[in-house]
Amino acid sequence: MVREGEMNMKHVLAFDVSMGKSTMVIYNHYNKCEYEGEITHNKSSFKALNERICEIIKRDGQAPEIVFEASGVYSRPLEQFFQAEGYTYHRVSPLEANLQTASMRRHKTDISDAHGLAKSHFRTERSTTYQEENYYKQMRALTRYYDELDSEIISLYSRLHAILQLSFPELERLFSKRSALFLNVTQLFPHPDEVLACSKTVIRNKIKGNTKKNISLKRAEEKAIELLHAAQDSYPAISKDDVRCDQIRDYAIRITDLKAKKDMLIKQMVELSKDRIEYQVLLSFPGIGEVTAVRLIGELGDLQRFQNHKQLNAYVGIDIMRYQSGNTFYKDKINKRGNNKLRKLLYYMVQSMIKLRKKSNNHIVEYYDKLKTQPQGKPHKVASIACVNKFLKVAFHLITHNITYDYNTASICS
Incomplete structure (x- = not known):
């Protein structure tokens, strides 16, 4: 019987994913483990898992919290199962999982990692993973x-x-x-x-x-x-x-x-993108052709999952990493923890824009020239990454507001 005040509390299902299988633990409202075991990534195991989740929903009157660590292709079958059955879930990056489950004594096993994810879920505010459309x-x-x-x-x-x-x-x-x-x-x-x-x-x-x-x-x-x-x-x-x-x-x-x-x-x-607003917006930028536009969409994904362009910068890996301790200061650097393929693509996109500067007005190139010619001129790579930052800010605004590129409009919103 569910006591008063417990309806807002949920069970937590946590998975430590490996090749072809996952170690699973289930924690109740009181942060106590009710079950630990292993599931194989096949139809019969997923059917049994779905039945177990349905039992929890029937008992609690609400769906449990589901959390697992992203492990590349190995976690995709599990994620596909949750999407197909309409369950929301929390996919945690390996770095996040390591920071959130860190303890003074660390025993690295699949079952301990699953328990660590479950326990940390009770004390960590995690956002539900945004589910992108198939496109x-x-x-x-x-x-x-x-x-x-x-x-x-x-x-x-x-x-x-x-x-x-x-x-x-x-x-x-x-x-x-x-x-x-x-x-x-x-x-x-x-x-x-x-x-x-x-x-x-x-x-x-x-x-x-x-x-x-x-x-x-x-x-x-x-x-x-x-x-x-x-x-x-x-x-x-x-x-x-x-x-x-x-x-x-x-x-x-x-x-x-x-x-x-x-x-x-x-x-x-x-062909897949011709009617999409992000394709039309990216193609409207001077110096961006079909190849760059569709490849950017492929790496950027759905921008609706980002709340602002700073989150997008972090995803790309150009957010600033700063270190200061006492009188020790290190030079600011970009984080480089994000999508390295996208970062490389954006860098070469800026180089292409610079080469085509004479063919059209482009405020990104003007910004590059400004950084290079100011009294303390920036090095080429530093100026280029700054241009990537400006491009992402403008592109995020234009795509989320369904506006194609215009020199005057882009200059204002950047």
């Missing part, structure tokens, strides 16, 4: 996939470069290494002897026929002549029959395919 989850997955492809391309370019130095190093001087033409020519002629075995006309026709983008006959012939001259003076360290020439072809093909996949992902993200 943001898909955008985050797509942009992370994009990053993986990008990393793989960089790795393949490094391997391609190493073997080309043995086979036909002149190719990297004749063509831009990031161009489709370079990758096509590398597949056709990974060794100078491959070039010398063909006439100028054959080389020209191969270049034109194997380049997807339209290339004029005149330019193809110019490149054929350049290739012949380079091949005649090249001194390869391996023969054209060496297996590493096949590697060059393979790397070039794989890079081409991965680049095409990246383009497809961007098109998919744009």
Whole structure:
């Protein structure tokens, strides 16, 4: 029987998550443990867990508090179960969990961590985890996939470069290494002897026929002549029959395919985002194109979960970390505890804005110039991070108020 005054008190379910399973404890209104055990992340265990939660709801007349530590992909099945069943929960970061459950004597086990989370929940004010709609989850997955492809391309370019130095190093001087033409020519002629075995006309026709983008006959012939001259003076360290020439072809093909996949992902993200206000706002900023806009959405997620732009700064990891003790002062630095992928993306976005300064009025770039030219001019990186801070403040205001970028409006709200 529930006593008077206990209706506002709730049971607490705490989980210490590991791969494929979780250690669970249940605490009652009096901060006493009623149950401890283990659940497996499968249908039968989740069904039993749901029945247990329903029993608690029936007994208390209200849902229990649910808390667990975020552990990357391992905690996702548990979180998906709570979302599917409509339960609110508290997902705690590992840093928060460590600070909130710290004690003088620390016994590190799964069961002790679960108990620590439950006990700390009675004395800690925790916000309910904001549940983003599926759009943001898909955008985050797509942009992370994009990053993986990008990393793989960089790795393949490094391997391609190493073997080309043995086979036909002149190719990297004749063509831009990031161009489709370079990758096509590398597949056709990974060794100078491959070039010398063909006439100028054959080389020209191969270049034109194997380049997807339209290339004029005149330019193809110019490149054929350049290739012949380079091949005649090249001194390869391996023969054209060496297996590493096949590697060059393979790397070039794989890079081409991965680049095409990246383009497809961007098109998919744009299609998902074209009717979203955050996409329209970000695209309205000078210096931000489709690629940057959709990738920013993927990493930023739903801005409605932040109360102000300072919380957004903390999420990015550009909030100031200050240390002073007695007469000891350390130089202020950014925290760097936030989303490092987003921080990197925002930094390069600012660099792009600076490069395109002549094409449009941009108060972010003007702020950068002001920081650089004041009597005690700021270093480039410091000024750039300050611009990231200003951009986040303006973007947060515009997106949360459904307003696209305008130079005068943005200058006022920043």
